[in-house]
């Protein structure tokens with residue numbers, strides 16, 4: 001089963017997680033890049049990113065060449081922004097057909113709950129049941145063996161799900 005890990009990351013934590021998952025699952029990576037970059041410093045970072053998240057924006061993305069047809073499994077990853085998932089992932093989900101793919105969700109937060117971000121992602125994806133999820137607290141900035149264990153467990157769960165089908 002070919003796996004694509006699609007992610008947006010402003011400060012490298014979600015990128016770190018996506019790369020670790022890609023190496024566990026032997027998957028490919030697709031980094032989403034908004035055409036208008038979000039500020040990455042100081043008050044402006046929280047203000048504009050937070051506003052974009054609360055307003056449920058779908059920012060225009062730089063074009064990418066990845067063809068989803070080549071993948072049976074798609075892992076979607078984004079940071080938690082103002083309690084929700086960061087908006088570039090919304091643009092991706094709205095512009096791609098993910099029907100029939102095995103899906104899984106990943107978020108990185110600064111410590112706040114991922115529950116709303118996962119619930120909103122599932123709603124946007126129109127997935128009725130549960131999906132495998134992984135939540136890490138800023139894993140690049142705060143290296144922790146617990147993160148490694150959680151990533152390995154998440155990937156094991158995905159592979160077990162594949163064998164069930």
Ligand SMILES: Cc1cc2nc3c(=O)[nH]c(=O)nc-3n(C[C@H](O)[C@H](O)[C@H](O)COP(=O)(O)O)c2cc1C
Nearest residue numbers: 009010011012013014049079082083109110111112
């Ligand atoms: C605009 C903005 C809003 C954020 N909102 C939250 C939040 O509501 N809860 C939380 O725990 N962390 C929040 N954070 C922290 C990030 O989720 C956390 O640092 C995450 O690891 C960043 O991922 P990244 O390095 O891939 O960008 C926020 C960060 C930004 C920039």
